[in-house]
Every structure is written in C-alpha cells, then in structure tokens.
Amino acid sequence: DTAVSQTPKYLVTQMGNDKSIKCEQNLGHDTMYWYKQDSKKFLKIMFSYNNKELIINETVPNRFSPKSPDKAHLNLHINSLELGDSAVYFCASSQGSKLNQPQHFGDGTRLSIL
C-alpha cells in the first residue's frame, strides 16, 4: 500500500487554467505539507496543515489554495496558472512536528504550463 499518494502524477495544461492536485496518506499522520521543487531541484515548503488547520503559508500567491477535508487528505488547488508555476509539487506527511519524525513524501506531481 502506498503511504502518501498524489494524483495526478503528470499535469500538462495551459496558462490561465485552474487545476487541482490531490494528496492522501494512510499512515495515520496528523500533519501534512506541500513542497515545490523548481527546475533547479530546489525544494521549498509551501503549506503545512496540522489536524486540518493551516499552520504554514510561506508567502505563496493567493492563487494557491490548499484544502484539508480531513487529516488524511490535503489537496492543492491552483487558479490562473502561470508559466512560473511549472514545477514538481510534493505532498508529505509526518506525525506531529517532533524533531525526530521524518516526513514521508509522495511521488510528486510534475506540473507543466504551456
């Protein structure tokens, strides 16, 4: 069973469209994250949710809106897609925010804007 699963794996769309990426974890974790990996492979936190409550929003444009319907899901909706949004988006989860708890990552969603 996949621990953290994201769909879709690939997303190709045109500028100006709205798209969503779904994430689900079956690890029983209470904290979920979205990271963005740019073309230079640099990873940066975007959002973090703990028990469905937003705890991090790292100066991400308002076009990005995360939604957590329950502890096991954290979806990412992006409005009015721009060329600069092209990246790989990773969902991750961990049990709380204790120092020694590793984050488990999904396989990533490669978003390409035409």
Add this chain to the structure above:
Amino acid sequence: AQKITQTQPGMFVQEKEAVTLDCTYDTSDPSYGLFWYKQPSSGEMIFLIYQGSYDQQNATEGRYSLNFQKARKSANLVISASQLGDSAMYFCAMRLGSSNTGKLIFGQGTTLQVKP
C-alpha cells in the same frame, strides 16, 4: 538566518567505495534535527537518516552514517560500499525545534553518480 548548504553539485564514486556528501547548516536554535533524503531519477523522495542536535552519537542506518560535527555545524552523509542503485540526488534538510510548523529547510542537493 536558517540555512542548509550543500557545496558539491555533483560527485562521482567507484562502485564498492565509500563516499561522503557534505552538508553544513546555519541556525542559532539550540534544538534542531537534520535529515538526509535520496531522490532517484524516478523522482520520489526517500528518507535515509536522522540526527538530532542533542544526540551524543552519530546516526547510522545500514550503509548510511552521519558524520555529525556540531561545533563545525556540519552533518555529512557517508555511504559505504556504494552500489549502482545509490546513483541519485541527495538532499540535506533541517527542522528547527523552536518552530511548531515542522517544516523542512532543504539544501540545494548533491547529485551522486556511482561508476561500475
């Protein structure tokens, strides 16, 4: 400012040899955790090893060990007996104890190629 630096963009190692991937960090927080992740060409992020700032001993996990030098603020990953499957990008990351968010701060990554 909290920062992770990986100064080696790319490294080569001969199969069965050991290799060290460098990581230095910057934080004034006395409590922090350091992580290493592996990203193969297939793209997934795989957790390898963890070291806490208060841990007395260097962490080890199978062929992976962490050379933790707190005074130098370095947490280098050592991979022993390299295998072809170790070819990947490796990321060092830090989590701060003072932060309730649990977010990871990543370095730029090091690409490792294992030669047969």
